[in-house]
Amino acid sequence: MLGLNRKDGVLFLIVVVMVIFAPFILNPFPSDSSLAQFNAGYPDLMQRFLIFGIFAVGFNILFGLTGYLSFGHAAFLGAGSYAGVWMFKLLGMNVLYAITASVLVAGLFALFIGFISLRRSGIYFSILTLAFAQMSYALAYSVLTPITNGETGLQLSQNDPRILEGASAADGSLPVPSLFGLETRATHTLDLGAWSFDFNAGYYICGVIMILAFYLSIRIFRSPFGMMLRAVKSNQQRMNYTGLNPRPYTLAAFVISGMFAGLAGGLMVSMDPLAGAERMLWTRSGEVVLMTILGGAGTLIGPVLGAGFIKYFENIFSRINDQVLHQWFAFLPDGFENAMVFLVHPFVGKGWHLTLGILFMLVVIFLPGGLVEGGQRIGRLFRRKKKTDQAAGTAQGQNTPAE
Amino acid sequence: MGILEVKGVGKRFGGLQALGDVNLSVQENSVHAIIGPNGAGKSTLLNCLVGKLIPDTGTVMFDGQSVLGRKPHEINQMGISRVFQTPEIFSDLTVLENVMIPCFARRDGSFRMHAIEQVAREGSIIEQAETMLADVNMLEKRDFHAGSLSRGDKRRLEMAMCLVQEPRLLLLDEPTAGMSRADTNNTIALLKEINEKRSITMAIIEHDMHVVFSLADRITVLAQGTPLVEDTPEKIKGHPKVREAYLGEAQH
Amino acid sequence: MESFIIQILNGLDKGSAYALIALGLTLIFGTLGVVNFAHGALFMIGAFCAVTLGRLLTLSHEVLDPSRTDFLGNPAMVKVPYIYDIFGPELGATIIDWTVPLSILFAIPVMILVGVVMERGLIRHFYKRPHADQILVTFGLAIVLQEIIKAFYGANPIPTPAPQAFTGSFDFGVLLGFDPFTVIYPYWRLIYFVFSVVIIAAVFAFLQFTTFGMVVRAGMADRETVGLLGINIDRRFTLMFGLAAAVAGLAGAMYTPINSPNYHMGMDFLVLSFVVVVVGGMGSLPGAVLAGFLLGILQSFASMSAVIETIPGINQVVIYLVAIIILLTRPRGLMGRKGVMED
Numbered sequence: 001m002l003g004l005n006r007k008d009g010v011l012f013l014i015v016v017v018m019v020i021f022a023p024f025i026l027n028p029f030p031s032d033s034s035l036a037q038f039n040a041g042y043p044d045l046m047q048r049f050l051i052f053g054i055f056a057v058g059f060n061i062l063f064g065l066t067g068y069l070s071f072g073h074a075a076f077l078g079a080g081s082y083a084g085v086w087m088f089k090l091l092g093m094n095v096l097y098a099i100t101a102s103v104l105v106a107g108l109f110a111l112f113i114g115f116i117s118l119r120r121s122g123i124y125f126s127i128l129t130l131a132f133a134q135m136s137y138a139l140a141y142s143v144l145t146p147i148t149n150g151e152t153g154l155q156l157s158q159n160d161p162r163i164l165e166g167a168s169a170a171d172g173s174l175p176v177p178s179l180f181g182l183e184t185r186a187t188h189t190l191d192l193g194a195w196s197f198d199f200n201a202g203y204y205i206c207g208v209i210m211i212l213a214f215y216l217s218i219r220i221f222r223s224p225f226g227m228m229l230r231a232v233k234s235n236q237q238r239m240n241y242t243g244l245n246p247r248p249y250t251l252a253a254f255v256i257s258g259m260f261a262g263l264a265g266g267l268m269v270s271m272d273p274l275a276g277a278e279r280m281l282w283t284r285s286g287e288v289v290l291m292t293i294l295g296g297a298g299t300l301i302g303p304v305l306g307a308g309f310i311k312y313f314e315n316i317f318s319r320i321n322d323q324v325l326h327q328w329f330a331f332l333p334d335g336f337e338n339a340m341v342f343l344v345h346p347f348v349g350k351g352w353h354l355t356l357g358i359l360f361m362l363v364v365i366f367l368p369g370g371l372v373e374g375g376q377r378i379g380r381l382f383r384r385k386k387k388t389d390q391a392a393g394t395a396q397g398q399n400t401p402a403e
Numbered sequence: 404m405g406i407l408e409v410k411g412v413g414k415r416f417g418g419l420q421a422l423g424d425v426n427l428s429v430q431e432n433s434v435h436a437i438i439g440p441n442g443a444g445k446s447t448l449l450n451c452l453v454g455k456l457i458p459d460t461g462t463v464m465f466d467g468q469s470v471l472g473r474k475p476h477e478i479n480q481m482g483i484s485r486v487f488q489t490p491e492i493f494s495d496l497t498v499l500e501n502v503m504i505p506c507f508a509r510r511d512g513s514f515r516m517h518a519i520e521q522v523a524r525e526g527s528i529i530e531q532a533e534t535m536l537a538d539v540n541m542l543e544k545r546d547f548h549a550g551s552l553s554r555g556d557k558r559r560l561e562m563a564m565c566l567v568q569e570p571r572l573l574l575l576d577e578p579t580a581g582m583s584r585a586d587t588n589n590t591i592a593l594l595k596e597i598n599e600k601r602s603i604t605m606a607i608i609e610h611d612m613h614v615v616f617s618l619a620d621r622i623t624v625l626a627q628g629t630p631l632v633e634d635t636p637e638k639i640k641g642h643p644k645v646r647e648a649y650l651g652e653a654q655h
Numbered sequence: 656m657e658s659f660i661i662q663i664l665n666g667l668d669k670g671s672a673y674a675l676i677a678l679g680l681t682l683i684f685g686t687l688g689v690v691n692f693a694h695g696a697l698f699m700i701g702a703f704c705a706v707t708l709g710r711l712l713t714l715s716h717e718v719l720d721p722s723r724t725d726f727l728g729n730p731a732m733v734k735v736p737y738i739y740d741i742f743g744p745e746l747g748a749t750i751i752d753w754t755v756p757l758s759i760l761f762a763i764p765v766m767i768l769v770g771v772v773m774e775r776g777l778i779r780h781f782y783k784r785p786h787a788d789q790i791l792v793t794f795g796l797a798i799v800l801q802e803i804i805k806a807f808y809g810a811n812p813i814p815t816p817a818p819q820a821f822t823g824s825f826d827f828g829v830l831l832g833f834d835p836f837t838v839i840y841p842y843w844r845l846i847y848f849v850f851s852v853v854i855i856a857a858v859f860a861f862l863q864f865t866t867f868g869m870v871v872r873a874g875m876a877d878r879e880t881v882g883l884l885g886i887n888i889d890r891r892f893t894l895m896f897g898l899a900a901a902v903a904g905l906a907g908a909m910y911t912p913i914n915s916p917n918y919h920m921g922m923d924f925l926v927l928s929f930v931v932v933v934v935g936g937m938g939s940l941p942g943a944v945l946a947g948f949l950l951g952i953l954q955s956f957a958s959m960s961a962v963i964e965t966i967p968g969i970n971q972v973v974i975y976l977v978a979i980i981i982l983l984t985r986p987r988g989l990m991g992r993k994g995v996m997e998d
Contacts, residue, residue, distance in 0.1 A: 143968030243479035357798035
């Protein structure tokens with residue numbers, strides 16, 4: 001199917017189905033139940049799942065395949081965001097303008113930074129990308145204010161030319177990003193009994209693009225080019241003596257992953273037309289590193305899982321406060337209840353970063369393949385158990401000695 | 404005119420004259436061994452041939468073209484492959500993939516942006532790689548992780564990766580270093596077969612006299628960065644200068 | 656001329672902090688071969704040692720003060736630090752005033768303990784893993800450490816003043832024969848500079864003149880050989896890590912009056928310190944110190960208004976720019992040994 005083998009095809013289909021039905025899947029609790037706060041099916045968050053999924057999928061093409069650890073990918077996200085908002089200001093509110101521009105601008109930016117940074121490898125490469133990203137951040141905040149609008153951030157205004165659309169709305173309100181007239185904020189709410197589901201145009205635009213990006217990533221992973229990237233990670237010396245030049249392969253991977261980051265930035269501003277310099281901060285780059293590794297670097301679905309996991313944590317886990325905890329542990333005797341709440345408190349709510357940090361460390365130490373490897377291990381455990389059960393059964397049935 | 408012509412090559416490292424005025428001519432379809440005691444400059448010479456080092460003086464011509472100043476991957480594309488002392492393979496990839504990569508390199512050159520084509524659809528490349536693996540008796544291990552192979556298998560895999568490129572010249576850097584007697588004999592047999600069946604020119608750097616005398620058509624003895632003598636194995640065996648500089652030493 | 660001197664002076668305190676952190680980073684990288692992204696967090700923990708000591712010293716109990724009344728006319732409850740009960744109000748007040756310098760004594764054991772636990776519990780298992788894994792796990796640790804601090808101390812900066820005696824400024828100009836008040840420099844910054852020079856000198860003396868230091872230096876040059884000599888370098892390297900942590904911690908503790916500590920100050924300093932290490936030369940201790948001061952001063956010069964007017968924004972990027980140029984043209988850094996991670 002679509003030039004994919006069976007396994008990849010199934011994986012791809014699962015992702016497509018998940019994206020289409022996410023508004024249902026992520027809203028399992030009735031809207032007036034006490035568990036409703038764990039519903040993640042609201043447009044804003046679902047869009048973020050997809051956008052950061054794209055970001056991480058792209059990062060994985062660089063880090064997962066070539067092993068080059070970039071700590072500066074947020075710079076491309078930021079560059080894409082700025083480019084996107086400028087398209088809204090100059091051309092018009094169609095998200096296609098923004099997305100195209102952000103991918104191109106981020107790609108060029110990545111070509112420049114990658115060309116220089118890739119002259120070194122290992123930790124030096126990491127530090128070079130870090131330095132470039134911090135430089136971009138500092139410049140966006142100060143000198144580049146005419147382009148980035150400094151601290152305030154770049155936003156739309158009434159006076160923008162928007163040459164392809166002419167004057168802005170007559171009532172003086174700011175125009176809204178749209179895809180050929182379909183506004184990204186348009187949401188249809190479906191009430192089914194106690195449940196309420198939101199279907200948002202922006203979400204589905206992101207969804208289509210994310211599916212395309214994911215498909216592209218599968219194709220790259222399974223292509224000769226992808227194989228060369230894994231060869232870069234494995235043994236550059238052998239590559240050189242096999243007549244292959246590792247540099248352009250790595251640079252291509254860097255630029256592609258930069259374009260994915262730019263795409264994510266373009267989508268971000270398509271959902272909310274505002275771009276700020278803090279999007280380029282190196283801790284932001286750290287976030288995509290966390291996502292990719294937590295999910296499973298070098299695996300296809302890992303980065304998507306990681307992105308979803310972290311964004312869910314950030315938005316849902318952070319809402320668990322003491323009141324909720326008391327509810328959870330209400331079945332315990334009072335003393336125990338308070339003790340449990342006291343123990344759990346630092347790890348939830350505002351402390352979710354702590355849980356994330358610990359989880360991340362555990363993954364790096366024990367599960368280098370991330371959540372995907374964890375899942376595989378559990379799967380294998382079950383399968384093996386089943387197999388031994390079966391084996392034991394047949395052995396008994398045939399009544400033959402074990403040896 | 405040999406396929407590889409080394410003329411007047413010299414290389415200094417600081418105060419050390421590692422190579423001084425090396426002349427060497429490797430004839431097509433021959434097996435040419437370069438021997439010499441430790442520190443004679445064998446590895447330096449090899450590195451000058453593959454582009455890892457650039458000699459200070461002299462010329463290195465391969466098939467009438469200079470290799471000097473070219474990068475290792477360019478030199479490989481000219482038709483020179485190299486086998487390392489410790490096998491250099493792609494440990495994280497499968498055996499089959501290891502052999503497919505040189506096939507791609509041969510077909511597509513040193514870089515091609517084939518990001519959308521699928522490896523699984525590259526029938527002719529897969530076939531080529533599988534044939535090669537069958538030739539070195541490794542076909543049943545095609546889906547193994549290369550890193551999990553035994554040392555002998557790694558050596559064979561590396562050899563397969565070089566041979567599948569059908570190089571005009573194969574450089575071998577102590578291919579039997581650290582091997583057991585049995586493995587060494589297997590490697591000798593493999594190399595003999597390669598030389599006869601595929602008529603590939605080889606230049607071998609080797610310590611083990613047994614290997615050298617069973618394989619080589621011609622031998623160059625290197626001592627202190629300069630060639631002492633160059634002759635057939637029979638003549639080398641009895642040569643007084645060589646006994647003095649090398650074989651005498653080896654009897655310690 | 657005056658402004659020239661001012662810029663050098665202004666660069667010194669930041670440069671001192673960079674140098675101290677970079678020194679620790681280099682010690683760890685040189686001896687253990689580990690790239691420690693949690694080193695900034697150690698700097699931050701050191702700063703919070705000062706905060707913690709301040710809180711401990713001001714622990715109070717309430718007593719009735721008959722001489723004062725509250726708004727209802729009843730005798731007022733007044734908070735009295737326990738330390739007043741022990742040392743009397745005058746000495747007690749002085750001790751509280753001197754929290755930051757005293758925190759040196761508090762920070763040393765705490766930081767060594769933190770360092771040793773960190774090395775034994777985590778870093779040790781990463782010696783043989785690739786640098787990328789080391790970066791990742793220490794990055795994770797840095798997040799955990801700063802979140803723990805945030806959980807205890809909140810997200811806002813906590814002002815931690817220097818002792819009263821050092822709050823003023825020193826008129827350097829008069830000393831050098833300029834007009835009064837042209838070159839003034841806060842006392843505390845001067846102290847910070849002197850302090851860091853002393854620490855740096857102590858570390859170098861320690862490495863130079865003790866057998867322990869000799870083994871560590873030998874280990875930095877060639878770890879395997881030293882191991883073969885039958886010297887237990889592992890234990891020494893653990894202590895080395897503790898020492899590096901203490902250096903970073905002291906740098907942080909003493910820095911608190913210059914910059915009120917907050918939980919993410921470590922990350923801010925970390926990036927720059929790495930740049931400093933790279934510029935100085937990975938694995939070179941004098942390089943780290945030299946580059947720390949040089950970059951601190953360079954940054955300060957780049958912030959001069961005349962410079963900013965010519966090249967806008969240069970103050971923000973000068974350090975990174977230098978690092979990029981150095982990495983591309985001389986990857987071993989200013990004083991790095993040839994061949995140390997030069998690829």
